[in-house]
Structure formats: structure tokens, C-alpha cells
Amino acid sequence: MFAKAFRVKSNTAIKGSDRRKLRADVAATFPMLSTEQLSEIVLNKEELNVITLYTHKGEALTVYTNSRNPVLFEIERRLYPTVYTLWTHPDLLPAFTTWPPVLHKLAGGADLMLPGVVVPSSGLPQVDRGTLCAITLVGNRAPVAIGIATMSTMEMLAAGMKGKGFTVLHTYMDQLWSLGDKTCPPTIAFLEAEPVTEEEEQGDKxxxxxxxxxxxxxxxxxxxxxxxxxxxxxxxxxxxxxxxxxxxxxxxxxxxxxxxxxxxxxxxxxxxxxxxxxxxxxxxxxxxxxxxxxxxxxxxxxxxxxxxxxxxxxxxxxxxxxxxxxxxxxxxxxxxxxxxxxxxxxxxxxxxxxxxxxxxxxxxxxxxxxHHLKIPLSVGIRYPLFQESGYKKSNTLSNSEVRSAIISYVKTNELVDETNKNFVKVNPVLCDCLLNKSEQNEISKLKWDDLVSRCLDQLQPFYQVTFAGHEPVVRKGNIDPIDITIAQRSSNKKVTMIKNLELYGLDPQSIASILQQRVQASATVTTLPGAKDRVQVQIQGNQINHLAKLLLEDYKIQRKYIQGLEKAPKIGRKK
Structure with a gap:
């Protein structure tokens, strides 16, 4: 609903009578809230604004904001909490858990399919069709989205956890969240493990x-x-x-x-x-x-x-x-x-x-x-020396595998020079693959090193990242370094921007959260201009020293894969 920008029609302070009515409506919608919790959502005296807006689809709705952060929104006289509210009241709605990579799909306007729901050992929450639910990520009880269940829990299980499970209304990182201060989700620990039932105890005995x-x-x-x-x-x-x-x-x-x-x-x-x-x-x-x-x-x-x-x-x-x-x-x-x-x-x-x-x-x-990062090399089908080793056009090889294939080809075709074994005779296949036109009539032998280097130069570079427990990810070209830059903002303020974290298997949102906690500064994750599937982390101030410690010491990334560390501010001596 808020995946795309909306249009604000009005933004006014709430009247006293409307505040009291809103508090009564919230109490009726969420009867489990105590008086103290109710006052935390609908504050008694602090400024509370009412925003009327139109979504990109033309739907009219009302948003209630407190200290700029949206706390509630209302559609057709039904109230819904925002993620800002759920972060302080995580038990307000029954919660279902999904995997972190799914979050970007949800923020982009996708609904949550049942194959993406994690079924815990204690079972799923019992809900009916049409129940408003929170969506959390594995390892953190802080909700990142809210949605309406399209079927009951029994129907979900009966369907074998297939099909659409929730119609998503609002997510962390959508336009409604951007209306607030854009803080990251807190880390909320899960509740203590439930005691083992008597039946389970007897079974274990x-x-x-x-x-x-x-x-x-x-x-x-x-x-x-x-x-x-x-x-x-x-x-x-x-x-x-x-x-x-x-x-x-x-x-x-x-x-x-x-x-x-x-x-x-x-x-x-x-x-x-x-x-x-x-x-x-x-x-x-x-x-x-x-x-x-x-x-x-x-x-x-x-x-x-x-x-x-x-x-x-x-x-x-x-x-x-x-x-x-x-x-x-x-x-x-x-x-x-x-x-x-x-x-x-x-x-x-x-x-x-x-x-x-x-x-x-x-x-x-x-x-x-x-994560094992390596630079393999593409093999072209036009090279018969690789075909003889059983490789196809779609294969990728490391440098050592390329050398092994070359050695095997040379020995199989008896191309080692009899008078000097440091040289390899150039046959028509090698001539066509490795020599340019001006060399073809002049060069009849190549040194081993020259032969291998010429072959490597002809191949297209690839890089491969192997994640533990997952299939390797192979991409064309050489891997870009993690790029750190400092930008100047208004009032002479600086911000640190970090790109290419995803290429190294790092979660930009996790990096933003860690930095935010360490330096006590605002951190956001935004889409990288010109790249729909890439994001960058932006944090207030020059935080390169903290970032360097995180990447080099905590995540053990080699310095050669990080660009921009030299822009770190110099630490002055204490007087």
C-alpha cells in the first residue's frame, strides 16, 4: 500500500475531542492494552498530528503522527499500528516469522507467500482469516511489517504452507516508514522457551x-x-x-x-x-x-x-x-x-x-x-584445448584449472619442444587462439608462462562467492570493492555512504543497525541510484574509523577489498 510515494492533502494538529475519540477507538481495537500502554500510543498532552493522504492508487486514508513518527493509520474506520508502534509494543499483534531476504520483496509491494513463513517448533500462532498480524524476521522479535491473514492457521497447514498467506499493508522501509525519523528496527529478544509438556516429557524418557x-x-x-x-x-x-x-x-x-x-x-x-x-x-x-x-x-x-x-x-x-x-x-x-x-x-x-x-x-x-571469494575464469567453446578436457562454454575455471587443462592439452598433442622443454610448439589450434595476425608467421614456440598468460588474457573474468550452506553465486567481471565515500550536506554536515556490501554477502540493514548502535547516529538504507536491486548505507558524520573496525576486525574482510578507508578522520591527541 505504501510501496510508492503518496500525496499529502492536509496535516493538522489533533483537537482535544478527537484525541479522546482516538484513544477510545484504539482501546476498542486493541483491548489488551493497559491504560499506561494506551497513553504511550495516544499521548495525553504532547503534539499529535492528523495527516490526510492519498496513496498512489488513489485510496484516501488518515495517518496519526507523534513527534513526526507515524503511530497509527486508519482505513475505512479501521485502525492499524505502524512498525514504529509495534517496536515499542511487539506483542500487540500475533506474529509470523519470515527470512531476512524476503523483507525487500515486501517493502517493494509484495504479499507474503506461505513458503516464506518459518514454522517454529512450538507451532504457528492460531489466527482466523482476516486477522491483522505482525511479520518478524528470524532472530529478532521486532515486527518489520503488518498484514492481513488470507486464511486461518488450520487452513495454512492444510494447504501444506502453499499459496498466499498475508496481504501486506505496511512495512519497514516503505513510504509510510519514511514519513518518520527512519530509524532501524530494534533488536528484541524472543521470549523464554516454553516448558516441555507432560506428553513430550514422557516421550523423551x-x-x-x-x-x-x-x-x-x-x-x-x-x-x-x-x-x-x-x-x-x-x-x-x-x-x-x-x-x-x-x-x-x-x-x-x-x-x-x-x-x-x-x-x-x-x-x-x-x-x-x-x-x-x-x-x-x-x-x-x-x-x-x-x-x-x-x-x-x-x-x-x-x-x-x-x-x-x-x-x-x-x-x-x-x-x-x-x-x-x-x-x-x-x-x-x-x-x-x-x-x-x-x-x-x-x-x-x-x-x-x-x-x-x-x-x-x-x-x-x-x-x-x-564466504569463500575467488576469481574464476570463463571458458569459451571456441577453445578446443578446453573441450578436450571435457569443459563446456558455460563452465568457469580457476587459474589452476586453466593451467591443468593447458598442460593436459600440450602433453596429449605432444607439443613440448624436444630440444628445450621450457618451450611449447605452437600448433594451428594454439596459433588461432593465442596469436594475433602479425605473430602467426613469426612465432612457432612459446614459453610455458607466456602460453598460460596469453590464454588467461583471452578469457572473460568471473568472480564467485560461496556462502556456507548455499550454492555459489557466480557473476561476470571482477568484483567491485566495498566503496566508502564522504558527502557534504547542508549546514556543513558530513555523511558516510557505503556501497557494494551485498557483493560480499553482508546485509546492508544489519551493517546500518550495528553502526547506529555503536556511534549513536542516524543510519538509513536507500536504493542505489541507477541500480534497482542494489542499496547503500548512509550514516551521519564521518564514521570511517568505526566502519573500518567493523569490516576489518569483525567481518575479517581483507583491506584490498575496501575502498575509501584513507578518508578516515585523524584522531587528535588528548591534551
Whole structure:
């Protein structure tokens, strides 16, 4: 509804009688609100404005703003909360969860399809058709959209979670949100885990009670995938959190085929072994990168909900019951037996993590989900030397694979010079591929290095980013660096702008939120001019020093992939 710009007809301060009527209407629409909460939404004395506007489709509606931020909007005498209101009252509406990449689709005017809804282990909220619902993202309870359910919960499940689930009315990053101060969603932790039911408890008792000692950790989690032979001209970079690149938000609906790309890749392990590996991965990721010593003791339920769940790769979900442990307490027992951490019951029935051995080999050797960036090379079908190695036009090769194909071709066709093995005889195929017209009658031999370099120069460059748990993303050309620039605004104010974060698997919205919290300055994410599917982060002030620390230290991006760090302000000496 607010995906495109609207036209404001009037903007006036609300009258006292209208304020009282609005408070009564809000109380009737949301009876669960306390008197204090009601006063937070419809303030008693502070300025409250009424805006009449027309959407891009010509629909007339009313928006109520408080301190510039829209708090409510009214369509056909029905009141709806904005995301600004839901951030302070996240439990106002029943909430359904989706994946972060879906947000841009919603902000672009798309409705939420059921394949994009995450079904938690506790089940979906029970709603009827026509119920107003909030939409949240995995790992954060702060709503990012509101929509009307097109079917009841029972109908959703009966349909196999297929079809349209919600007609979206308003989202974070749409034009209504832009009417306010454009703040980012806060990070709101999920509620404590619900107690295990008696039926589930009895079912668990039938499982094997003994916790296996020294259960081996999945070796795939101990392997450093970033090792690259420096003699091969393959460039690599390690990036921190594995966020998928943003999608273009202009689509009207989210197709099920697009959502399939969010699912994790299958492997040869059993479902139980895969869930065990996911548990270990999220567990060590949370301990190594999320939990601080000052936060101990930490409730085990809080550790699972707020830390491990947020470390779960896109398209995957932790389900303890599908693992060999069956219970999270048994999993922690196993970790305690390996002396990775210590768990104690500080109060009756409530366990907490009281100590962590961060020097334990399992934690120190764990590598966060790395993104492997490399520059492969396109192979043209016109090169018979690659065809003989079984490559096709659509294939991409690393430099080492190109060299191997050349060596194989030379040896197969017996082109090594008999008198000097450092040279390769140029046959008609090599002559046609690698020599220009002026050289074809003059050059009969090439050195190995010259042969390889000429071949590489003829190939089209590609780059590939491999995200943990997802298929590689391959794009033409050389990868652009993360571009940081400083722009001058009115009143001699400066802003820092960051582009190309998506190319490195970084979520621009997450970067904006982190910077906003660290520097206490306004940060926004806007569409990059001339690029519909690309965005840039803009934050007030020259924040390059903070940004450099975030990218270089936290996300481990190599300096050569970042452009503009030299524009950082010099830190003066303290007097």
C-alpha cells in the first residue's frame, strides 16, 4: 500500500475531542492494552498530528503522527499500528516469522507467500482469516511489517504452507516508514522457551537416557575452507556473518521458486546427523562470536533462543528433537563432559551457563561460516584445448584449472619442444587462439608462462562467492570493492555512504543497525541510484574509523577489498 510515494492533502494538529475519540477507538481495537500502554500510543498532552493522504492508487486514508513518527493509520474506520508502534509494543499483534531476504520483496509491494513463513517448533500462532498480524524476521522479535491473514492457521497447514498467506499493508522501509525519523528496527529478544509438556516429557524418557561421552564434533566444522595456494592467482577473502545478498523489491508477489533458494543444501548424512552438525555449528559460533564473559551466568534457554538461533544459517532451523540428543539439556551435558562449559542449576528447575572455557581447542579451532571469494575464469567453446578436457562454454575455471587443462592439452598433442622443454610448439589450434595476425608467421614456440598468460588474457573474468550452506553465486567481471565515500550536506554536515556490501554477502540493514548502535547516529538504507536491486548505507558524520573496525576486525574482510578507508578522520591527541 505504501510501496510508492503518496500525496499529502492536509496535516493538522489533533483537537482535544478527537484525541479522546482516538484513544477510545484504539482501546476498542486493541483491548489488551493497559491504560499506561494506551497513553504511550495516544499521548495525553504532547503534539499529535492528523495527516490526510492519498496513496498512489488513489485510496484516501488518515495517518496519526507523534513527534513526526507515524503511530497509527486508519482505513475505512479501521485502525492499524505502524512498525514504529509495534517496536515499542511487539506483542500487540500475533506474529509470523519470515527470512531476512524476503523483507525487500515486501517493502517493494509484495504479499507474503506461505513458503516464506518459518514454522517454529512450538507451532504457528492460531489466527482466523482476516486477522491483522505482525511479520518478524528470524532472530529478532521486532515486527518489520503488518498484514492481513488470507486464511486461518488450520487452513495454512492444510494447504501444506502453499499459496498466499498475508496481504501486506505496511512495512519497514516503505513510504509510510519514511514519513518518520527512519530509524532501524530494534533488536528484541524472543521470549523464554516454553516448558516441555507432560506428553513430550514422557516421550523423551523413552529415549536413551545416557549422554554419549566425548561425542565427536563434525570434522567439517573444524576445516578451514579459506586455504588457498598463493602460487595460484586465485584471490580469496573471508567474510563474517553469512547474509544473503538483497533481492530486488519490485516484484508484486514472492514466488515459491525464489524461496526455494533459501533452503539449505542436501548432503549424504542422515537428517539426525545433519541436525547434530547444525547444533555444533550454532553452538560454537555463538560461544566464539556472540557470548561475552560479562554476560555469564546465562540462562540456557536464553542462550538457545537469543544466541544459537541467530547463528543458524539461512534456510535452516534448529530442532532439538530431530537430533540424537532430543533435549537441549542433554546436548549441554555432552558439552560439559568435554569441559567446554559448565552448567549449574542456580534456581529450582532453571539451569544457567556459569563458565565457558574459551581456550578450549573446539572453540578456538572453530571457523565461523566463511564466504569463500575467488576469481574464476570463463571458458569459451571456441577453445578446443578446453573441450578436450571435457569443459563446456558455460563452465568457469580457476587459474589452476586453466593451467591443468593447458598442460593436459600440450602433453596429449605432444607439443613440448624436444630440444628445450621450457618451450611449447605452437600448433594451428594454439596459433588461432593465442596469436594475433602479425605473430602467426613469426612465432612457432612459446614459453610455458607466456602460453598460460596469453590464454588467461583471452578469457572473460568471473568472480564467485560461496556462502556456507548455499550454492555459489557466480557473476561476470571482477568484483567491485566495498566503496566508502564522504558527502557534504547542508549546514556543513558530513555523511558516510557505503556501497557494494551485498557483493560480499553482508546485509546492508544489519551493517546500518550495528553502526547506529555503536556511534549513536542516524543510519538509513536507500536504493542505489541507477541500480534497482542494489542499496547503500548512509550514516551521519564521518564514521570511517568505526566502519573500518567493523569490516576489518569483525567481518575479517581483507583491506584490498575496501575502498575509501584513507578518508578516515585523524584522531587528535588528548591534551
Amino acid at each position: 523413552r529415549e536413551e537416557n545416557k549422554v554419549p561421552e566425548n561425542r565427536p564434533i563434525d570434522p567439517s566444522l573444524q576445516t578451514d575452507i579459506g586455504n588457498v595456494n598463493l602460487n595460484e592467482t586465485i584471490e580469496s577473502a573471508d567474510v563474517g556473518e553469512n547474509e544473503e545478498p538483497r533481492e530486488n523489491g519490485a516484484a508484486e508477489t514472492i514466488e515459491e521458486d525464489n524461496l526455494d533458494t533459501l533452503q539449505g543444501l542436501e548432503d549424504s548424512r542422515s537428517p539426525q546427523e545433519q541436525m547434530d552438525a547444525l547444533l555444533h555449528q550454532c553452538f560454537f559460533h555463538a560461544l566464539k562470536c556472540k557470548v561475552k564473559k560479562s554476560e555469564l551466568p546465562l540462562l540456557t534457554s536464553t542462550f538457545l533462543r537469543n544466541y544459537m538461533f541467530s547463528c543458524c544459517p539461512k534456510g535452516q532451523q534448529i530442532d532439538i528433537k530431530k537430533s540424537s540428543y532430543k533435549k537441549f539439556s542433554k546436548f549441554l551435558q555432552s558439552m560439559q563432559q568435554q569441559k567446554i562449559l559448565q552448567v549449574k542449576e542456580l534456581s529450582k528447575g532453571v539451569e544457567s551457563i556459569v563458565d565457558v572455557d574459551w581456550r578450549h581447542d573446539s572453540i578456538r579451532s572453530f571457523n565461523r561460516n566463511k
